[in-house]
Amino acid sequence: MTCVMVIVHYTAVETSIIGWRGQHTQTEQIFTTSKFKLDTLADSESKNRDVVLKLYDALRSRDVDSVHRTLTPDLDYWFHGPPPHQFLMRTLTGVSPPFQFSPLSVVSFGSTVIAEGCDAASSVSWIHAWTVSHGVITQVREYSNTSLTVTRIGSVVAGRSAEIRASHCPSVWESKFSGRAGKSVPGLVLAI
Template sequence: MRTLTGVSPPFDFLPLSVVSFGSTVIAEGCDVASSISWIHAWTVSHGIITQVREYSNTSLTVTRVGDVVAGRSAEIAPSHCPSVWESQFSGRAGKSVPGLVLAI
């Protein structure tokens, strides 16, 4: 919050990886000192970012809840939600962080 309000100096966002899964783009990185990790999850529609989620100092696992076949979403068994991406940087900071699951 202090960075957003201008009370403290901003930190540089250094992306370490960028991956996409359909309309979802995941970018992961850290600050210069590697003390803050971040993950951005963008939803893109027709080349425009329509939604942004930001996670700081959090481990994120992305799972696929359904398959898309010929442009249509098909349901799959709830017990089968494969992990398609897991954050890598959060564990490098040497501290325990909360974990979240993002279902796409």
């Protein structure tokens, strides 16, 4: 009888150790998977940023072939600002002499890459919000003489949309050069 108790006790201890090891292994897997996802996201953001920087290099050197390889043929273009300041569209279509876009700041948030610059001589600040998919730019939003705040929308919880509140929409980026235009400018929020 004592022997059976020892075996049962040993089995219970062994089971709890195996159970703990199983949980520990699951925790390690979750941590490793999360770290892999973060590394993959950071790598993806870096690649997206590189695509946008290559586009600016191609625009600066007037390398039309590189520009065409970087942009999808059906580029989705949005503009906010004074109509005469649609510099990017005019540059891409060759309607007017190219505007010199020299980004002072370029940051990535997933598939969205934000580039900001300012031409002090013409009192124009600009922001481009690029969307990159599979190494190609599919959308651009051009903002001219506009203050922009980028926010991240709350996530979906248990299959339902999370209630959107200020705490779920943190500001992840704010334009810094819109004040250099020398005048008051409108402010917009871009939700990603």
